[in-house]
Amino acid sequence: MIETIASAALAVNENLNIQKRRIKNGSSKKRLSLVTGTHGDELEGQYLAYMIGSYIDEHIECLNGIVDIYPALNPMGIDSLTRGVPMFDLDMNRVFPGSKDGTMIEMLCSMIIDDISGSDVCVDVHSSNIFLKEIPQIRMSVPTAPALLPYAKMMNVDLVWIHESATVLESTLAHTLNTRGTKTIVVEMGVGMRITKEYCDQLFDGILNLLKELGMWSGETAPVREPIVSEGREVGFVNSDAAGIFVPCVSFGDTVEKGDHIGDVVDPLSSKTVETVEAVCDGLVFTLREYPVVYGGSLLARILKPAAGGTE
Amino acid sequence: MKKQILYSLKSPYREQLDVIGFRFGHGKKSAAIVGAMRGNEVQQMYVCSRMIQELKKIEAKGLIAEDTEIMVIPCVNYYSMNIGKRFWAMDNTDINRMFPGYSLGETTQRIADGLFSKIQGYECGIQLASFYQQGNFLPHVKMMDTGFASPELMKDFGLQFGILRKPRPYDTTTLNYNWQIWETKAFSVYANATDVIDENAADEAVYAILRFLDKHDMISANTPPGYITKLIDESKTKQIRSEASGIFKSSIEIGKRVERGDVLGIISDPFDGEIISEIRSTVSGTVYFEYCSPLINSNTVCFKIIK
Ligand SMILES: [Zn+2]
Numbered sequence: 001m002i003e004t005i006a007s008a009a010l011a012v013n014e015n016l017n018i019q020k021r022r023i024k025n026g027s028s029k030k031r032l033s034l035v036t037g038t039h040g041d042e043l044e045g046q047y048l049a050y051m052i053g054s055y056i057d058e059h060i061e062c063l064n065g066i067v068d069i070y071p072a073l074n075p076m077g078i079d080s081l082t083r084g085v086p087m088f089d090l091d092m093n094r095v096f097p098g099s100k101d102g103t104m105i106e107m108l109c110s111m112i113i114d115d116i117s118g119s120d121v122c123v124d125v126h127s128s129n130i131f132l133k134e135i136p137q138i139r140m141s142v143p144t145a146p147a148l149l150p151y152a153k154m155m156n157v158d159l160v161w162i163h164e165s166a167t168v169l170e171s172t173l174a175h176t177l178n179t180r181g182t183k184t185i186v187v188e189m190g191v192g193m194r195i196t197k198e199y200c201d202q203l204f205d206g207i208l209n210l211l212k213e214l215g216m217w218s219g220e221t222a223p224v225r226e227p228i229v230s231e232g233r234e235v236g237f238v239n240s241d242a243a244g245i246f247v248p249c250v251s252f253g254d255t256v257e258k259g260d261h262i263g264d265v266v267d268p269l270s271s272k273t274v275e276t277v278e279a280v281c282d283g284l285v286f287t288l289r290e291y292p293v294v295y296g297g298s299l300l301a302r303i304l305k306p307a308a309g310g311t312e
Numbered sequence: 313m314k315k316q317i318l319y320s321l322k323s324p325y326r327e328q329l330d331v332i333g334f335r336f337g338h339g340k341k342s343a344a345i346v347g348a349m350r351g352n353e354v355q356q357m358y359v360c361s362r363m364i365q366e367l368k369k370i371e372a373k374g375l376i377a378e379d380t381e382i383m384v385i386p387c388v389n390y391y392s393m394n395i396g397k398r399f400w401a402m403d404n405t406d407i408n409r410m411f412p413g414y415s416l417g418e419t420t421q422r423i424a425d426g427l428f429s430k431i432q433g434y435e436c437g438i439q440l441a442s443f444y445q446q447g448n449f450l451p452h453v454k455m456m457d458t459g460f461a462s463p464e465l466m467k468d469f470g471l472q473f474g475i476l477r478k479p480r481p482y483d484t485t486t487l488n489y490n491w492q493i494w495e496t497k498a499f500s501v502y503a504n505a506t507d508v509i510d511e512n513a514a515d516e517a518v519y520a521i522l523r524f525l526d527k528h529d530m531i532s533a534n535t536p537p538g539y540i541t542k543l544i545d546e547s548k549t550k551q552i553r554s555e556a557s558g559i560f561k562s563s564i565e566i567g568k569r570v571e572r573g574d575v576l577g578i579i580s581d582p583f584d585g586e587i588i589s590e591i592r593s594t595v596s597g598t599v600y601f602e603y604c605s606p607l608i609n610s611n612t613v614c615f616k617i618i619k
Contacts, residue, residue: 009557011607012582087609089398089444094482103553104611131403168409170481239416243324267324295402296321297419 006111008104016076018108020115023056026064030216033068033116034207036125038093038173040077040084044190045125048200052207062219067211068119073112083129094168096176113176120214121151122184123207124174130192132299133252135286136199138227139186141165144178149229151185154213156206156224159286159304162231191290228284228304236281236303240265240294242274252288262301265294281305313368318385319426321419329391331427336367339379342530344431345438345521346385346487349408350399351392355505356440359517360386366522375532382530383434388427409482411490428490436528437491438521441500445613450566450600451516454500456488461497463543468527469501469520470538473600473618477546544618550597552615556589558582560608564599571596576615579608595619
């Protein structure tokens with residue numbers, strides 16, 4: 001069943017509609033919400049949403065409960081290759097919880113929250129942005145980790161990154177839902193404007209496994225990998241200091257040592273290498289720049305240090 | 313006056329970005345005035361350029377107080393201005409959502425840090441601010457309610473209204489908020505327009521800032537008499553939203569007093585011209601914001617009224 005969960009009239013002969021599809025079977029009231037498309041330039045979740053929905057359709061007898069799929073919280077953004085909400089220049093993930101009697105976007109955000117609230121688990125799928133490629137990972141803040149980590153481990157990701165909480169992140173969908181008691185897990189994987197089939201396959205297995213662990217799925221599932229958990233580890237950030245074109249010489253997912261050459265920033269006009277980029281610490285390259293043009297400050301890579309005193 | 317480069321950033325394909333400050337007087341860091349941080353803030357840059365003209369004259373007459381230094385930064389983000397973008401063009405980030413900045417962080421965090429390190433520690437900070445929506449504002453001053461500085465200070469601008477705003481989570485990374493956290497008394501002055509120049513509102517803003525600097529004994533300036541500022545809490549102002557979408561026409565002017573039930577504007581069908589909605593005031597008061605774009609969505613703030 002497809003339904004419109006929030007709607008607003010645009011200026012000329014059109015409504016902005018946010019839709020979901022509900023797949024339901026059996027007697028259980030358990031509910032998993034799969035949410036994506038908050039950022040219009042992140043598309044990995046689009047294919048994942050299709051995969052999950054079509055697979056469950058084919059094996060509907062294995063489902064006991066409700067799966068709600070929200071492929072596009074920001075439909076106008078996806079439709080027009082705009083990260084934020086077109087015309088508003090707003091990052092939708094900074095407007096939650098929204099407000100019933102607020103602006104158009106605030107009203108839509110508040111209706112989205114009302115609709116998802118009460119799910120047993122909500123999975124919010126992001127895919128970085130057009131600049132960076134991310135290993136399939138789940139992110140959570142320190143205060144939410146005790147409640148979320150057990151679920152994150154069911155989801156077949158490579159990494160769980162537990163980060164400090166920041167006031168500005170209080171306006172995200174995940175923070176709002178977690179605060180209101182709906183366990184919400186944020187997945188980051190792949191890169192903007194692309195679909196990485198391999199990662200969608202990986203998360204697909206993770207979501208089926210999560211459904212099984214929630215007692216909602218009796219079909220076959222594949223074994224899931226044990227993620228690296230960032231707890232007690234540090235993340236090294238490699239930012240460019242020069243401006244030019246970044247050409248990496250490590251591969252995404254490589255393990256590097258501090259000082260290793262990981263790429264160059266070159267200047268096509270002067271034919272010079274303007275910066276030799278080195279690893280700031282030992283560890284796993286779990287984020288790597290995909291978009292070559294860089295300014296001073298552009299993030300080139302993130303490296304997860306090994307646990308203190310231990311090795312991989 | 314001393315013109316100096318406060319922060320520079322190299323670009324791969326353009327001339328280096330130089331954030332330029334104009335420094336008047338010597339000694340104690342008394343006031344910093346910041347103009348455009350977004351590419352569409354032309355009026356904000358213009359008001360600063362007018363301030364620089366005024367301060368030059370004041371300085372030539374020796375009317376800047378002793379042990380007083382005033383810094384004016386007309387434009388931080390002219391890179392975006394020159395290519396018709398509002399935010400940082402590469403990644404669409406907003407410099408005014410990056411404070412206090414981070415010198416080892418992303419590009420706009422570095423710009424924010426480079427700027428903030430130079431404008432921190434001033435006694436007063438004045439930002440020429442803009443609203444995210446197209447619209448006209450009655451010139452007014454706004455302050456974030458962090459408990460650090462007294463809202464009474466807003467009266468020293470002599471603008472008609474001083475509005476106190478409770479910070480929301482997304483405000484915590486703005487310049488105004490961070491100034492206050494680092495103990496600068498911070499104000500946002502709204503000079504009506506954004507991407508066009510409104511001379512009258514620019515005059516009002518320039519006089520208001522001069523009045524403030526004069527009142528705080530930083531300069532001695534002759535300005536036309538100001539208003540006795542009415543201080544209000546933003547939560548007590550009334551926002552009137554569109555109930556329909558279509559073509560919007562306002563039927564009042566900002567600054568006008570309206571009664572409850574008065575028609576403020578109409579929305580008509582964009583195809584057949586039928587009037588589909590009359591926007592009526594739900595309170596009596598003074599209109600201080602008016603939406604100004606021909607097209608309007610539903611649930612859009614089209615008027616703000618001070619009761
Ligand atoms: Zn995202």
